Structure formats: structure tokens, C-alpha cells
Amino acid sequence: MTMTPEQASWFEGTFTRLVDNVDRALMGKREVVGLVLAAMLAEGHVLLEDAPGTGKTSLAKALAATVQGTSSRIQFTPDLLPSDVTGVTIYDQQAHRFEFHRGPVFASIVLADEINRASPKTQSALLEVMEESRVTVDGVPHEVGRPFLVIATQNPIEQAGTYKLPEAQLDRFLVKTSIGYPDLAVAERILAGAADxxxxxxxxxxxxxxxxxxxxxLAATVHVEPAVLRYTAQLAEATRADASVNLGVSVRGSLALIRIAKVWAAAQGRHFVTPDDIKALVRPVWTHRIVLDPEAEFSGTTAEAVIARTLESVAAPQARAAA
Incomplete structure (x- = not known):
């Protein structure tokens, strides 16, 4: 079944109300809020590369409150263990059985703060739950429920004592973006409410x-024309063919772009995806998935530049007219 125009109109109205509500706590960042909310509705996860104090925790709490969900915050440190994230099985001597004690990953919105400060072993504890929305402990799977969104953060300034996220883990994040500092007018509004x-x-x-x-x-039922699917595949293939790239966009990356493009289209009140949706989302969805050749990176090439070249080299199909 494909989404109807009436359903798309309802989706747009609800999406706008959700963004408006979160914007009351995270002022002046509607674009970022919309992108993170779209990632959640596409059942993906978000990587925020931002300096401390930009409102990452406020974003997670506001999202959880808006959808009547729960939120948790995990401060990743070098001594954090995988069981500190997922939970642990403990033997109950009175009941004579093992009981699973859930970790902080069992929440609607999980803020994994400074994820790159934990060891690769602890980082990998998130791989299964991010991909399959479940945790397996002692061979027993435990579902985390829906919705489930991991917002991981890393500080782009401080690199001492950190572990770089491997490409396989970066590929698990649907979107990479940043909140950034507010403009002067918004900063004044935030300071005026400092008592709260x-x-x-x-x-x-x-x-x-x-x-x-x-x-x-419902968003998964948004229609995608074969021409738009072909355009997405051609863009991904162009990143892999670029001379400056060692590792281009994978099939998972292409699927991720289509999934969030469906949500984005519905949030605009449309029941079909256009090439402009793909263009609008390709940078936050694909930038972190591209691994540059070391010599090209040393000479100043960036993943953003590769994507810009890709968009220029691949012709977009004609947009479909509204039905």
C-alpha cells in the first residue's frame, strides 16, 4: 500500500508539531531537529560531531518528552565495559535463577556521549542494538522496543585519549550532523531563561x-520512482569511482538515503520522493561513509567536495509532478 495525499498531509502536520515542540527546548535549531526527527522516523541513528555545551543532552531529553518516551545518557570513558551499556545477567539466589538487569541502552532515546572515548570493544556493544534493535546477552535476545534512537556524540577538537570510530561502525549511523552554537538573538533568549x-x-x-x-x-509506504532509485544508485557508484576515494558509499548507505528521503518527503506533505529530496539529504547521510585516499586528504580534499563533484557529474531525473 502506498501513502495517500491525505496521509501525507497529516504526516506533515504532525511532523511540524513535533519539531515545534522540541524547538521550545532547543531554540533556533529547527533544521537540525527536523533532521534528527526524520532519522528517528526512518529508524536510524545520529552522530553529532560537536563541541561541549551546544545542547546535545537537551535535544535527547526534548525528543523523549515529545514522544512520551524515555531517555538515558551514557558517558563513554576508557574504563566503560560492554555490560555497562547493554546490561548484565545476575544470579538470584532466592529465586534460584538468572535474571537480566537491563542497561541504559534500553530507552527510547539513548545519548552516547563522547562515544570515541570508550574502547573499540565497548563501542562494538552498540553495533547489534543499532542494527537490529535488540541486545543478546548469554544467548538470549532482548528487544529494546520502538522507537529507538541512538544519538552519539564526539568532540571534533579534543582527540587525545580517543579511539577513532571504525568505518563499519560509522556506516551504522544514518546521519552525521552538528547542532552548532546559536546566533546572537537566540543566545539572548536562552540566557533570559537561564533559571530553568x-x-x-x-x-x-x-x-x-x-x-x-x-x-x-507509514513513511515506509512513500512512493519512490524507479528513476529516483537509479539516480541514487548512480550517485553511490560515482563516489566509489572517484579517484580521491578509497572507500565509497556502500549499499547500506544507499538504502539509508532512500529510507530517510521517504520520511523527508512525507514531512513536506508529499507521498512521493523527488530528486531534490535526495540532493537535500545526500551530504548528512553520506559524508561520514566516504573514506578518502590519504594523499588526497593530505592535499585538502574533503568528503563534502567528493559529494559536490558527484552531484555535478550525475544528472538528476526530471521531478514527478504532483498527482
Whole structure:
């Protein structure tokens, strides 16, 4: 079944209300909020590369409050163990059985703060749950439920004592973006409300977690023309053929772009994806998936430049007219 124009109109209205609500706590960052919300509805995860104090925790709490969900924050450190993230099985002497004690990853919105400060072994504890929305401990799978969004952060300034995220783990993140600092007018509004240390606590819930799951299912029914699918595949192939690239966009990256493009189209009130949706999302979805040749990187080439060349070299199909 394909999404109808009426359903697309409802989706747009609900999406706008969700962004408006989160914007009350994270002022002046509607574009970032919309992108993170789209990633959640596409059932993906977000990597934020940002300096401390830009509102990452506020974003996670505001999202959780808006969808009537739960939130947790994991501070990644070198001594953090995988069981500190996923949970552990403990033997109950009175009941004479093993019981699973859930870790902080069992929440609707999980903030993995400074993920690159933990060891690769601990980082890998997130791989299964990010891909399959479940945790397996002692051979027993435990579902984390829907919605489930991991917002991982890393500081682009401080690199001492950190472990670079491997390409396989970077590929698990649907979107990489940053919040950034507010402009002067918004900063003044934030300072005026400095007495309220937790603005997310006063946010009303807009929808339930069950309704979020329904929105995700509805977004998956947005129509994508074969020409748009071909365009996406050609863009991915062009990144792999670029002389400055050692590792281009994978099939998972192409699928991720189509998934979030469906949500993005519905958020604009359309029941079909256009080439402009692909162009709007290709940078946040693909930049972190491209591994540059060391010599090209040393000479100043960036992943953003590769994507810009790719968009110029691949002709976009004609956009479909609204039905």
C-alpha cells in the first residue's frame, strides 16, 4: 500500500508539531531537529560531531518528552565495559535463577556521549542494538522496543585519549550532523531563561511512542520512482569511482538515503520522493561513509567536495509532478 495525499498531509502536520515542540527546548535549531526527527522516523541513528555545551543532552531529553518516551545518557570513558551499556545477567539466589538487569541502552532515546572515548570493544556493544534493535546477552535476545534512537556524540577538537570510530561502525549511523552554537538573538533568549535548568521537563507530549512507530511504518509506504532509485544508485557508484576515494558509499548507505528521503518527503506533505529530496539529504547521510585516499586528504580534499563533484557529474531525473 502506498501513502495517500491525505496521509501525507497529516504526516506533515504532525511532523511540524513535533519539531515545534522540541524547538521550545532547543531554540533556533529547527533544521537540525527536523533532521534528527526524520532519522528517528526512518529508524536510524545520529552522530553529532560537536563541541561541549551546544545542547546535545537537551535535544535527547526534548525528543523523549515529545514522544512520551524515555531517555538515558551514557558517558563513554576508557574504563566503560560492554555490560555497562547493554546490561548484565545476575544470579538470584532466592529465586534460584538468572535474571537480566537491563542497561541504559534500553530507552527510547539513548545519548552516547563522547562515544570515541570508550574502547573499540565497548563501542562494538552498540553495533547489534543499532542494527537490529535488540541486545543478546548469554544467548538470549532482548528487544529494546520502538522507537529507538541512538544519538552519539564526539568532540571534533579534543582527540587525545580517543579511539577513532571504525568505518563499519560509522556506516551504522544514518546521519552525521552538528547542532552548532546559536546566533546572537537566540543566545539572548536562552540566557533570559537561564533559571530553568531543565526546559525539557515542561514540554508536553505530542504523541505516544506507539504513534511514532505508526508514523515510521507509514513513511515506509512513500512512493519512490524507479528513476529516483537509479539516480541514487548512480550517485553511490560515482563516489566509489572517484579517484580521491578509497572507500565509497556502500549499499547500506544507499538504502539509508532512500529510507530517510521517504520520511523527508512525507514531512513536506508529499507521498512521493523527488530528486531534490535526495540532493537535500545526500551530504548528512553520506559524508561520514566516504573514506578518502590519504594523499588526497593530505592535499585538502574533503568528503563534502567528493559529494559536490558527484552531484555535478550525475544528472538528476526530471521531478514527478504532483498527482
Amino acid at each position: 535548568r531543565n526546559p525539557s521537563a515542561h514540554l508536553p507530549a505530542i504523541i505516544t511512542t506507539g504513534a511514532v512507530a505508526d508514523m515510521a511504518d
